[in-house]
Amino acid sequence: MQASPRIAVVGAGLAGACAAFALAPYATVTVFEASSSQAEAFRAQGGLVHPLMTRRARPNWRHEEALQALERLLEATGVRVQRGLLRVAFEARQYTDFQEAARRYPQWASWLAPEAVRDHFPQVHAPYGALWIPSGLLVPVATLIQSLLAHAGVPVHRGVEILDWQETATEVVLQAANGAAYTFDYVVLAPGYGYVRHPELARLPLQGVKGQAIALSSLPELGHLPPVVANVHVVFGPDHLHVGSSYELTFSSLAPSPAQSLQLQEQAAYWVPAIARATFKEAWVGVRVIRPLQPLPVLSPLPSRRRVWLFSALGSRGLLFAPLLASWLPKVLFEPERLPPEVRLTRA
Template identity: 35%
Template structure:
C-alpha cells in the first residue's frame, strides 16, 4: 500500500484502516476522483488489476468536445474542457496529452451540413473545411465531403494518464492498492465497512464505486439498469509517408503515437468474453483504411478489448448514493465521453457529498433506480 495509512484498530491480527473515502476502481472516473478528493480527504483507491485497466486500458483515446454523428457538444462542454485541462495541469500529467486537434471527416453531404452547422455555432472549438482545402491540409485523410477540425481536441495516452492521476493523488497522501477489490460492504449510517478480496475489513465515511464491468458482480447495482458495451481496439503499423499526427473521429477513432496507430472501438452489446476477435479486428482495419487510405498496407501489431458502461437513453454518466444508502455512492456510465466527463464531475464531488440534492437530475442515480 502506498501513501497515508490510518490505523483505527486491530482485530484478530487483521488491520483496519480508516479513510474518508474508499474508491473502488481506478479507471478515468476513479483516478479523477482520487486526485480531486485527496487534496482535502483521506482516500484509499482500490483496483482489481491496476490503474488504467479495462475500458481505460486502450493505449490512446481522443478528447473531442464535439462528438458523435452530428458533432454536438458534450454535456456542459465549456466546464468539461476547463476541468480536463485543470486536472491535467494540476496532476502534472500534461505530457500525456497531445493538443493536436481532432479531425471529423463527413461521410455524406447530409453530415457535412451538420458539421458546418457545428463549426458556425461553436467556432472556438471547430472549423469547417470544404473538400479541396481539407485535402490540401490533410492529404492522408478521406475528405470527399469535407472535414470538421475540432481544434480544442487531442490525443491522450490513456493508461499513463490514469496512472499519473493516481501518482499525484498519492503525493497528496492518498493510499492505493492494486490487485485488490471490494467484495462486500455495509452501510452503518454514519460510516461504511468494506470487505476486500485480501480479507481486510476497512472503515470509511463513504464508499465510491467507480466500477466498469465489475459492477455486474453486485446484485444491488443491477437495479440501476446500466448497460455494458464491449469495445475492441487494434494497433496498426504507421506508413513511413504518414508525417502528420493522426487524430480522427468518425464511426471509429484513429490516434497516432510513436508506436503506431490505434483504431477503436467496436460497440458490441452482446458478447461472451473480452477476447479480441478476428472479425472485429478485420472490421476495424477496414474502417481505418476508409478514413486514411494509406493504411491499406498496414499490419495489425496489437489488439485488446474492454467494457464501457453506459446509461441507456440519457447517454450521460450516473452519480449519487445508491437508493436507501447514505454512504455508498456510484460514479460510472461515462461511456465514450470519459476523458471530459470524469474530471468535470470529480471536481464537483465534494459539493455533492455535502449536498446530494445538488446533483443534476439528468445524471442522478434517482433518475434510473
C-alpha cells in the same frame, strides 16, 4: 466537507483516479483496485476528447465546464497532450450538420470542404468534408490515471476485490475477497464494468458496451497527420497506428475478435487509404459502461443509501466528464441535493 472524513474509492480507473485526486485535499482517501495491472485495461482507449463529440457535432452537456476541468487536471499533473484533430463526416447527412457546427461554433471548429481536406491532408479521404478542431486533445489515458493517483498521494491497494458493503448510520464496512474488512465514513464506487459482479449495482439501469481497438504498424508517410475521427478513429503514433473502436452491445466473450480487427482496419483504410498497407500487430478489448435510457454519466448515492456513492456510466466520454464530476465530490458528498438531477440515480 467535515474534517478529514475517511473515504474509500473502489476502482483505480479514470473515474476512481479523478475522484481520489479531487477528494485527497479534504479527506483521508484509500483506493482499492481489483486488478493488479496499472495500465493494461486502458490500452483500448483512444484518449480523444473535444467539445463537439455528438453525432451531429453539437456541444456536449456542460462542455465548457468539462473541458476546463480537464485542462485543470492536465496542468496540475503535468501530463502532456497532443492538440488538434480532424473529424471527418462519415455519412452524407453530416455534410450539412458539420457545416452548421462550424458556423455556430467557430471558436471550436472550422469547416473543410472535400477539396479543402485534399489540399491540407492529401492522405485523407473525406467525400463529405470534415471539421478541423484545434482544441481537440489526444490524452495518454493510462499516464493521466497514474499521474492523478501519484499527485493525490493516497494509498492504492491493488489486487483487492471488494465484494460487498454494509452501511450503518455512521459508517460503511467494505468486505474484500481476501476476507478483510475495511471501515470508512463514505465510499465512492467506480468499478467500471466490474459493476456486473455486484447484485446491488447489477440491478441498476446500466449496460456494458464492448469495444475493440487494434495496433497496426506505423507508416512514415502518415506520421505528421493529426488524429482522424470518423466512424472509427485513427491515432498516428511513432511506434504504431491505433485504430478504434468497435461497439458491441451484446457479447459473450471479452476476447478480441479477428473479424472485428479486420473490419477496423478496413474502415480506417477507407478514410486513410495508406492504412491498407499496414500490418496487424495487436488487438485490445475494453468495456464501456453506459445508461441506455440517459446518455449521461452517474454521480449519485445509491438508491436508499447515503454513504455509498456510484461514479459510473462515463461511456466513451470519460475524459470529458470524469474530471468535472469528480471536482464536485468535495461539495456534494454531504449535500447530494446539490447534484444536477441529470447525473443522479432515481429509485426504480
